[in-house]
Amino acid sequence: MAIVPSQKEFNPPQDRVTTISLYRKMVLIREFELKAKEVFRSGRMPGFIHVYIGEEAVAAGVCEQLRNDDYVASTHRGHGHALAKGISPRAAMAELLGAVSGCSGGRGGTMHLYDPTVGFLGSNGVVPPGILIAAGAALSAKLRGTEQVAVAFFGDGGSNNGAFHEGLNMAATWDIPVIFVCENNLYATEMPLSKATKNSNVASKAAAYGIPGVQVDGNDAFEVFEKAGEAVRRARRGEGPTLIECLTYRWFGHHEGDPGVAYRSKDEIAAWKERDPIANLREKALANGIATKDEFAQVDEEINDVVQDAADFALASELEDARTALDHVYFNPELIEE
Secondary structure, three states: OOOOOOOOOOOOOOOOOHHHHHHHOOOOHHHHHHHHHHHHHOOOOOOOOOOOOOOOOHHHHOOOOOOOOOOOEOOOHHHHHHHHHHHOOOHHHHHHHOOOOOOOOOOOOOHHOEHHHHHHHOOOOOOOHHHHEEEEEEHHHHHOOOOOOOOEEEEEHHOOOOHHHHHHHHHHHHHOOOEEEEEOOOOOOEEEEHOOOOOHHHHHHHHHOOEEEEEEEOOHHHHHHHHHHHHHHHHHOOOEEEEEEEEOOOOOOOOOOOOOOOOOOHHHHHHOOOOOOOHHHHHHHHHHOOOHHHHHHHHHHHHHHHHHHHHHHHOOOOOHHHHOOOOOOOHHHHHHHO
């Protein structure tokens, strides 16, 4: 059984605005994913989806530290990153349904959400090219002198891929302003990290490239926020990359349709659900007098309306005409205006 990280002493930022913003992002991701599961099971959504439920504190904590023009490169489990970085729920849900009103025009679907206007450089079905995409975007920012940073989200399985080592080495060598965020949910599909590598402490691998590596409780939005902030400020100062390993857990199977219990025990799943990042933030914030029950209830109500609106909008949206399937794929001189 995988080990559940012990609870740490709680040191929240005494900032109501930050607390409510983190909570809003996490609730939006949770409710969006639950609605996406519902729509998927209705048969209206093509393909399949990988939901982010249980890992919301990572996307919220990291993206809360970013500017609108900073960059994010994501993974196949990317809905949470997209929403936290600023893609609208309407555009995201419509994309999952293949609608023309989706953020990728209905042509990308769940694994290719994309919106450069908010710095979101795409979710990706291949593991883990986002590391190199983010490093490239951050190198561009460095050369242009914009003080932008980039973040690459990737799973624990990606830490054994060549792109991980090549990306960290290049970023370290050139002091590229990029933050590598490993969402260690303990399994790469069904493979436990402990069976895939001798050293299962991903953060420690930063030492090989001479950059900081830190392991945090990925279910504690405040801790993720704090450590991400340190990494972002370091990158903006021109001091190079940081590797952050967030210990977290997906509540459900690898993808919708995978029960997720053949390779994980019910006790393990239950133990991690007890550490629900949303409930933990709410309870600790209330205990420390940072926010009130009414404020949290108001966020819950607002997000329920937003997510239902996104689903209604997406389900009513026009689907792309199949006859345009090859548009934007191959060069077509007939589409060039005289």
